[in-house]
Amino acid sequence: xxxxxxxxxxxxxxxxxxxxxxxxxxxxxxxxxxxxxxxxxxxxxxxxxxxxxxxxxxxxxxxxxxxxxxxxxxxxxxxxxxxxxxxxxxxxxxxxxxxxxxxxxxxxxxxxxxxxxxxxxxxxxxxxxxxxxxxxxxxxxxxxxxxxxxxxxxxxxxxxxxxxxxxxxxxxxxxxxxxxxxxxxxxxxxxxxxxxxxxxxxxxxxxxxxxxxxxxxxxxxxxxxxxxxxxxxxxxxxxxxxxxxxxxxxxxxxxxxxxxxxxxxxxxxxxxxxx
Numbered sequence: 001x002x003x004x005x006x007x008x009x010x011x012x013x014x015x016x017x018x019x020x021x022x023x024x025x026x027x028x029x030x031x032x033x034x035x036x037x038x039x040x041x042x043x044x045x046x047x048x049x050x051x052x053x054x055x056x057x058x059x060x061x062x063x064x065x066x067x068x069x070x071x072x073x074x075x076x077x078x079x080x081x082x083x084x085x086x087x088x089x090x091x092x093x094x095x096x097x098x099x100x101x102x103x104x105x106x107x108x109x110x111x112x113x114x115x116x117x118x119x120x121x122x123x124x125x126x127x128x129x130x131x132x133x134x135x136x137x138x139x140x141x142x143x144x145x146x147x148x149x150x151x152x153x154x155x156x157x158x159x160x161x162x163x164x165x166x167x168x169x170x171x172x173x174x175x176x177x178x179x180x181x182x183x184x185x186x187x188x189x190x191x192x193x194x195x196x197x198x199x200x201x202x203x204x205x206x207x208x209x210x211x212x213x214x215x216x217x218x219x220x221x222x223x224x225x226x227x228x229x230x231x232x233x234x235x236x237x238x239x240x241x242x243x244x245x246x247x248x249x250x251x252x253x254x255x256x257x258x259x260x261x262x263x264x265x266x267x268x269x270x271x272x273x274x275x
Contacts, residue, residue, distance in 0.1 A: 063104035086112035128159035146175035201233035
């Protein structure tokens, strides 16, 4: 299962868009008889644009130990018999020490018969929330070399983002001669109001594309793709995730809608001053 909430696949090198300095350059080139005033207006507009563009995301993906979320997922296959919804309970627990840093690990279980084979390991600092490892969960026959690993700093959410920003990262695994490359590309969509069974939240929304390619000598290249529309609420985390899965031939095979049912996280509707 490559569901976002269970096997969080983050991002990597953050590509920050250039600052809107065109406003100040335009003011400086002005032929107005009041160039100083024009420049001041330009600087003011630039400052406002900067403040509006900077969204602090660090509280949108909490990794506090003991944080718990209960979600309900409704799968809808594109063909065949309908599938029943299922419930997942996810909890942040202590992870291993990675490069001298304490981490948090996302542990989950559901009533769909899925096995928790791997878990994402996270740190959070001023640069954002970062996936630093994917670890094997016992008991599990999966060998360590088959685990996907971030190929570079891999962010679920960079510390600061702006609407329209795109960031990406890659996970790589090598198992029995097969190389599995997972490219995760995320676009910041902006804020919206999202209502789920757990309540109504002001959410920061993203489009996430997970593109998996499997390369093995002597065999045709295989893979699959997931396109997700994801909503996070401040101090709460994931509120809603609608994922479309495309497998062989890139035909739509499954749509899964995951919604937050309950959490021990506290949401303050008055603490919404990001933008």
